[in-house]
Amino acid sequence: MKSVPKLIARFIGILLLSVILLAIINIALLGLILFKQFPDSSNSDSPYQYAQTVADNLTKTGDSFSLDVNDSTTLKKENIWAVLIDENSKQVIWHTENLPNNVPNSYTLSDISSLTSGYIEGYPTYTGSSNDGLVVLGYPKKSYWKHTTPTWKYKFIANLPQIFMIALSINVILILFIYLWFTGKLTRSVNPIVQSIKDLPKSKRVKLNEKGTLSEIAVNINQTSRILQDQEKELKKKEVARADWIAGISHDIRTPLSMVLGYTSQLVNSQTLSTENKQKTKVILRQSEKIRNLVDDLNLSSKLEYSMQPLNTTQVNMVALVRQVVVDFMNNDIEDKYAIEWLTEESLSSCMVYADKDLLKRAITNLIQNGINHNPEGCTIYVTVKQQSEQCVIQVEDNGVGITDAQLEKLNHSPHYMISRDSGLEQRHGLGLLIVKQIVESHNGKMTLGHSHYGGLSVCINLP
Structure with missing residues (x-):
């Protein structure tokens, strides 16, 4: 089940990365939008600054006022009207030609306070001070949206970063909770499927619930x-x-x-x-x-193949058992063209294993007989017993005709020696070696075939 937690962890990592990237992108876009949309009084293009520019460029000649040509052109082009309110009388003493009819010509202090932060008859207004009074620019009705009551508690503004982080954390936690809830539901559906896939090679019967998100797989x-x-x-x-x-x-x-x-x-x-x-x-x-x-x-x-042969295991001295098999062959008057050489070291008197004595005797007999049967011209058979670490090793070799690499590969890797498409291989080595292999494997041992350094075939048995 290690793959499922890894999958979930990967999903969570992707989710967290996505949330962080989206948050950064949204904050950047929000900042850009605010920068573009909200007029800054320090910016020369803002209506606040431009109103002051018009007030500075408004000149008085006698009792009349005149505006710079460039400013007049700009006001007319942008459909912006302008008035100059006298500081003392609060009356309009100058205005542009495009002044709407519904714009009043006299103002109270309350009106001036209102137009400074808001509107006149729906027109967003911006002011600039001059020596003769207050210059007011009126922009088209749908050009700007002014906040007339931009009042905030100082404590709120001071704690705004913490509030933002708390809100962001709550959103992330909620997203994670929803994601984990759905992922957990998916995991509960995936776990039985993963376990059932593992059970299939073990020949276990699998019965999954055929409802839910992964019903088709089930x-x-x-x-x-x-x-x-x-x-x-x-x-x-x-x-x-x-x-x-x-x-x-x-x-x-x-x-x-x-x-x-x-x-x-x-x-x-x-x-x-x-x-x-x-x-x-x-x-x-x-x-x-x-x-x-x-x-x-x-x-x-x-x-042996169907485990119908019971094993009568006892403690067996493999040196004595193999020596007895060799002696039996010699006593049976085998032909002179066959010789058996006992190469086991004299210092090794015993090599004990728990095994079925009769079956192991049958296996060693088959190996020696295999060397005789498949070398009709005669050969010498070399028999060795030795102890290596915790294993008893029996090796039977000959200097006969040997075996090809292709045949050796098939014999070592074929699951059943009696099943072979190679007619030559089936005739040369077959059922005898299969029985030896089955006997060895029934004792948790291993049989390996190879080329003998004497020139023929080598069969090595390792018994624990």
């Missing part, structure tokens, strides 16, 4: 689980049928084969049979024994 996983369960049931049926078939065939072959072996043995020992026929009978006897051994190997392999 439906597909449930379907996959049902298909895998059905396939496993069918596979088990086939395995049982195969095991039963092998057991039945083995039983059916043994009865006629025992009769063939019995009568053939009698013919070999018969005094009336000619020498030539005796030789033919011996061939039949040897081949019949091979068939019997093959049937026994096939039956044992099937039992």
Whole structure:
């Protein structure tokens, strides 16, 4: 489940980064908008400053007033009107030609106070002082929006940064809470799906709730689980049928084969049979024994494969066991073209393992017999037992015809030696090595095939 927290952490990180970036961008845009929209009295383009400029440029000649040509042109172009209110009489003593009719010609102190911060008849007004009175500029009605009561508590202004940070923190917390709530809901939907995906390779039945945000995935996983369960049931049926078939065939072959072996043995020992026929009978006897051994190997392999062969484990001295197998081969009068050399160090008197003695004896016998069977021209078989760390190592090598790299690769990595598309490989090495591997693996050991430094095949068994 480590991937789910990582996914959530990544989402949270992206969310936080997004919130921070959005906050920075919004603050920058807000500042830019405020800078552009709110007139600054210190800016020469602002109406506050321009009103003072007009007041400064308004000159008096006798009893009349005149305005600079540039200012007159600008006022007319922008549809701005202007008046000069006398400081003493509070009467309009000068105005531009575009003065609206509804603009009064006399003012009280209250009117002057109102127009300084607000409007005259809906026109936003801005003032500038001159030696002769107060200059008032009136802008078009929809050109500016003036705040007539810009009064704030000093405490509020002083605490505005803290208030802003508190408001921002509350917004971030609310966003995180909403996000985590929805993410938690998604996580509760994802966790069962992740666990079910892990259970599928373990052949566990999966049953997910097919409702919610990820219902489509849940439906597909449930379907996959049902298909895998059905396939496993069918596979088990086939395995049982195969095991039963092998057991039945083995039983059916043994009865006629025992009769063939019995009568053939009698013919070999018969005094009336000619020498030539005796030789033919011996061939039949040897081949019949091979068939019997093959049937026994096939039956044992099937039992080992389906864990039907119980292990009678005892403490076994592998040095003594392997030496006994070698002695048995020598006592059975093997042909002169085959020699067995015992290379185990004399100082090693024992190498103890807990194992099924009969099965291990069968495995070592198969390895030596494998060297004999697949080297018809003869060879020397080298047998070694040694102890390495916590393992007992048995190595059987020969200096025979050996094996190609391609065949060795298939033997080491094929899950089943009896299944091979290489006819040459199947003939040279097959069921015998499979049984050895199954016996070794049933004892939690490992079997490795390789090239012998004597030139032939090397089989190494490691038993804990």
